[in-house]
Amino acid sequence: MGVTASPGGGSLDGPGAGPIPPREILDKICGQGAIQIILAASDGPIRFTEMERTIEGISRRMLTLTLRNLERDGLLERRVYPTVPPKVEYQATPMALELREALITLTGWARRHSAGVAAARERYDARQAAATPT
Amino acid sequence: MGVTASPGGGSLDGPGAGPIPPREILDKICGQGAIQIILAASDGPIRFTEMERTIEGISRRMLTLTLRNLERDGLLERRVYPTVPPKVEYQATPMALELREALITLTGWARRHSAGVAAARERYDARQAAATPT
DNA sequence: CGGGATCCCTTGCGATACTG
DNA sequence: CAGTATCGCAAGGGATCCCG
Numbered sequence: 074m075g076v077t078a079s080p081g082g083g084s085l086d087g088p089g090a091g092p093i094p095p096r097e098i099l100d101k102i103c104g105q106g107a108i109q110i111i112l113a114a115s116d117g118p119i120r121f122t123e124m125e126r127t128i129e130g131i132s133r134r135m136l137t138l139t140l141r142n143l144e145r146d147g148l149l150e151r152r153v154y155p156t157v158p159p160k161v162e163y164q165a166t167p168m169a170l171e172l173r174e175a176l177i178t179l180t181g182w183a184r185r186h187s188a189g190v191a192a193a194r195e196r197y198d199a200r201q202a203a204a205t206p207t
Numbered sequence: 208m209g210v211t212a213s214p215g216g217g218s219l220d221g222p223g224a225g226p227i228p229p230r231e232i233l234d235k236i237c238g239q240g241a242i243q244i245i246l247a248a249s250d251g252p253i254r255f256t257e258m259e260r261t262i263e264g265i266s267r268r269m270l271t272l273t274l275r276n277l278e279r280d281g282l283l284e285r286r287v288y289p290t291v292p293p294k295v296e297y298q299a300t301p302m303a304l305e306l307r308e309a310l311i312t313l314t315g316w317a318r319r320h321s322a323g324v325a326a327a328r329e330r331y332d333a334r335q336a337a338a339t340p341t
Numbered sequence: 342c343g344g345g346a347t348c349c350c351t352t353g354c355g356a357t358a359c360t361g
Numbered sequence: 362c363a364g365t366a367t368c369g370c371a372a373g374g375g376a377t378c379c380c381g
Contacts, residue, residue, distance in 0.1 A: 085210070086368065091262075092321040092322050092325050093321050093324045093325045093328070094264075094321070095314060095317035095321055096240060096243070096264065096317075098321065098324055099313060099314065099316040099317050100237060100238055101236020102237065102313075102317075103233055103234060103236065103238060104234055104237060104238055104373095105234075105373085105374085106230060108233055108237075109230070110331050119342075120342090120343090121343055121344080122342070122343080122347040130228070130230065132342085132374070132375060132376085133343090133344080133375095133377070134344095134345095134374070134376085135373090135375085137344060137345080138373095138374085139342080140278055143333065145327065145328055145331040145332070146324045146327055146328060146332075147323060147324055147326070147327025147328070147331075148324075153343095155344090155380095156342095158343085159342050159343055159344085159381080160342075160343090161342080161343060166322060168320055171316060172312075172313070173318055174312070175309045175312040175313050175316070178306075178308070178309040179233060179236075179306070179309050179313075180233065182227060182305055182306055182309070183229035183230075183232040183233050183236075184229050186232070186302055187226040187227050187228070187232065188225055188226050188228055189302060190227045190232055190280045190281055190282075190300070191226050191227045191279070191280060193279065193280055193281025194227070194280055194281070196277055196281075197278065197279040197281075222376085238353095239353085239354085248362075254362085254363090255362070255363055255364080256362070259363095266355055266367095267355095267363090267364080267368080268352070268354070268355070268356085269353090269354065269355080271363085271364065272353095272354085272363085287363095290362095291361095291362090292362040292363080293361080293362050293363055294363090295363060295364085339342085339370075
């Protein structure tokens with residue numbers, strides 16, 4: 074993987090650091106609420122605080138960091154309006170839009186099977202507890 | 208392992224631990240090579256070492272852990288043959304198979320845009336470096 | 342409004358060694 | 362073959378404060 078810089082994901086790679094391993098890309102997209110962020114930015118420009126309210130559960134810090142990462146990877150475009158108060162808009166790039174369908178499928182699946190996963194988990198845990206002597 | 212329901216989205220077991228937040232489910236699926244594992248187990252039963260060879264780059268530890276997590280969440284079925292030497296097979300459950308298409312899309316996208324992401328990253332980093340005074 | 346900087350605990354994860 | 366156990370560092374990520 075990258076060079077492991079300081080906390081925040083700022084990987085300082087030297088010039089000519091080859092292609093990114095697909096695994097790393099997927100991890101970035103799926104981790105830390107990036108999916109919701111991309112989807113939120115897929116329906117036109119969206120502001121920072123709008124996102125914060127839309128995504129619900131994400132911390133300010135993580136939102137900022139993930140936005141930066143996605144921008145860096147070319148998945149989001151960030152536009153700053155030097156007004157007072159400041160206004161910043163994010164929107165998905167064409168590259169990111171290609172993911173839209175798949176990401177919707179994924180989130181839909183997760184919502185539909187939320188209970189099923191919880192049930193499976195309880196069954197598994199119960200079985201483990203039963204197999205463990207006191 | 209097991210409990211540790213700390214900030215971020217740990218797994219709270221215990222009786223009646225409600226439904227799983229979709230976010231957490233997605234993170235589990237996307238992180239630590241779970242995608243490749245699910246896909247590898249989508250074409251019929253596959254053995255532990257086969258997976259280890261197929262996935263390439265995953266550590267023994269992570270493979271084991273992720274397999275356990277996916278089994279616990281009801282995405283993989285694990286079958287043990289008490290032979291000598293032991294034989295263990297994993298295969299995707301129907302629930303996990305529903306993800307197949309989307310996961311293939313995702314991995315395909317990641318492969319296609321690997322270079323594009325790398326390029327975007329270099330551009331971003333260059334711009335940052337340019338904006339930073341010495 | 343939209344962040345950046347710092348603190349600091351928690352978790353992820355590789356490396357290594359041992360086992361049925 | 363298919364794991365489990367333990368160690369140890371580094372990354373993850375929340376909380377808090379500050380700033381243009």
